[in-house]
Amino acid sequence: MAHKIAPSILAADFSNLQSACNIIENSAADWYHIDVMDGVFVPNISFGMPVIKAIKPHATKTFDVHLMIVDPDRYIKDFKAVGADILTVHYEACNHLHRTLQAIKAEGMQAGVALNPHTPVALLEDVIMDIDLVCLMSVNPGFGGQSFIEQTYDKVRKLRRMIDEKGASTLIEIDGGVTSANAKQLTDAGANVLVAGSFVFQSENPIQTCNELKDLVG
Ligand code: DX5
Ligand code: ZN
Numbered sequence: 001m002a003h004k005i006a007p008s009i010l011a012a013d014f015s016n017l018q019s020a021c022n023i024i025e026n027s028a029a030d031w032y033h034i035d036v037m038d039g040v041f042v043p044n045i046s047f048g049m050p051v052i053k054a055i056k057p058h059a060t061k062t063f064d065v066h067l068m069i070v071d072p073d074r075y076i077k078d079f080k081a082v083g084a085d086i087l088t089v090h091y092e093a094c095n096h097l098h099r100t101l102q103a104i105k106a107e108g109m110q111a112g113v114a115l116n117p118h119t120p121v122a123l124l125e126d127v128i129m130d131i132d133l134v135c136l137m138s139v140n141p142g143f144g145g146q147s148f149i150e151q152t153y154d155k156v157r158k159l160r161r162m163i164d165e166k167g168a169s170t171l172i173e174i175d176g177g178v179t180s181a182n183a184k185q186l187t188d189a190g191a192n193v194l195v196a197g198s199f200v201f202q203s204e205n206p207i208q209t210c211n212e213l214k215d216l217v218g
Contacts (some may be wrong), residue, residue, distance in 0.1 A: 001192065002129050002218065003191070003193070003214075003217040003218060004027070004031060004066050004171075004192060004193040004194070005028065005029045005030055005031075005193075005194055005196065005210055005211050005213050005217075006030060006031035006032070006033035006173070006195045006196070006212050007023065007024055007029050007032070007195075007196055007200045007201065007210060008018075008033040008034075008035055008144065008175075008196065008197035008203075009032060009033070009034060009035075009055075009196050009197075010033075010035040010046055010144045010197050010199035011022075011144045011145070011165065011198045011200065011202060012038060012162065012171075012201045013198035013201075014047075014199070016164070017051070017054070017055055018058060020055075020201070021055055021058040021059055021215045023034040023200070023201075023206045023207055023210065024078060024210075025058075025059065025060060025061065026109060026207055027206070027208075027210035027211055027214075028210055028211045028214035029060065029061070029087050029200075029210040030061065030064040030193075030214075031061055031063070031064040031193070032055075032061060032062065032063050032064060032066040033066060033175070033195045034052060034058060034063055034064065034065045034066065034070060034084075035066050035068065035144075036048055036052075036065060036066065036067050036079075037064065037068045037069070037141075038068065038069035038070065040069070040070050041069050041070045041090065041092075041093050041141075042068045042099060042103075042141050042142035044068060044143055046189065047115075048075075048140050048177065049075075049078050049079065049081075049082045050082075050179045051117065052065065052079070052082040052083060052084070053061075053081075053082040053083065053188050054109055056082060056083035059083075060142075062085045062086065063083050063084050063085045063086070063211060064085065064086045064088070064112075064133075064173075064193075065079055065084040065085075065086065065087050065088065066075060066081075066088045066094075066112075066114060066135060066153055066175065066195075067079070067087065067089050067090070067093075068086060068090060068114075069143065070093050072087075072090075072093060072094065072100065073088040073094075073099075073100055073103060075105055075114070076100075076103050076107055076109075077107060078108030079109075080107040080108065080109055084109055084111040084160060085109060085110065086109060086111075086132065086133060087104045087107075087109045087110070087111065087112065088111075088112030088113065088114050088133060089111075089114070089198060090102075090113075090114045090115075090141075091113050091116075091119055091123065091124070092115075092116055092119060093190070095209055097113065098127055098130065098137065100129065101113070101130045102130070104126040110132035110133060111130070111131060111132050111133075111155070111166060112131065112132060112133035112134065112135055112173070113127075113131050113134055113135070114132075114134075114135035114136075114141070115134065115135070115136055115155075116137050116140065116141065117137055117138070117139070117140060117149050117151070117152070118124065119152050120155075121128075121134070121136075121155050121159040121162060122158070124159075124162070125154075125162060127167055128162060128163060128168050128170055129166060131168075131169050132168050132169075132170060132171065133171045133172075133173055133193070134159060134170055134171070134172055134173065135145070135171060135174075135175050135195075135202065136155050136156060136159065136172065136173065136174055136175070136191075137176055138152040138174050138176040138177050139173055139175075139176030139177050140176075141175075144197040144198050145182050145197070145198040145202075146176060146177055147177050147216070148179070148182055149176070149177070152174065153164060153185060153186070153187070154188050156172060156186060156189040156190050157176070157189050157190060159172055159188025160172060160189065169196050171192040171193055172190055172191045172192050172193070173192065173193035173195060174186050174189070174191045174193070174194050175193070175194065176195070178194045178196045178199060178210035179193060179196070179199045180199070180216055181210065183213055183216050183217050184216055186217075187217045187218075193215070193218065196209075196210075196213060199213075200213070207215070
């Protein structure tokens with residue numbers, strides 16, 4: 001299966017989200033990565049449902065919504081209503097993760113779980129068959145433009161082993177500090193989806209950057 005590129009619109013120009021849509025739509029990018037932050041789970045506030053709803057009519061590609069919020073169960077239906085295709089919650093924000101995953105799927109979305117850098121992948125062992133996507137945070141969540149944590153490679157390999165041993169079809173996504181310098185090493189370790197925010201949107205030619213990243217990982 002081809003590797004996917006998911007530009008994070010957190011790094012886009014918020015005064016011109018139409019341009020971010022054009023970049024994603026007219027490049028080899030596969031998904032929109034959409035970071036929702038509540039100022040409680042992470043020390044930053046980004047945007048919420050109204051912004052996602054506003055860009056949906058301009059988009060044809062998958063909406064990969066990454067919730068960095070406490071108690072995400074409260075808003076599962078709302079994110080479905082504004083166009084989320086994949087809804088990812090944080091392991092650290094869910095007391096009843098299994099129930100949350102079922103609730104996401106009951107709405108017809110794919111269910112993702114994100115792990116902070118300090119959270120071991122082994123904690124997902126008993127629920128991996130229920131997860132469509134694991135998002136490994138390769139920075140501490142809350143901000144774009146941070147540097148990649150090298151320990152992530154080891155986590156990717158461990159998670160890849162777990163998924164393969166269980167015969168699960170879970171995708172591994174890497175989020176934070178992804179650039180052309182680590183992309184290939186990440187997919188070689190077993191990652192399927194690479195999120196890239198500042199590397200794409202702060203480059204001179206974001207469409208070209210998406211295309212080059214996609215070519216690099218095949
Ligand atoms: C961080 C977000 C990331 C962020 C990645 O909390 O989850 O998706 O946008 O940005 P870069 O690629 O700039 O590290
Ligand atoms: Zn994210």
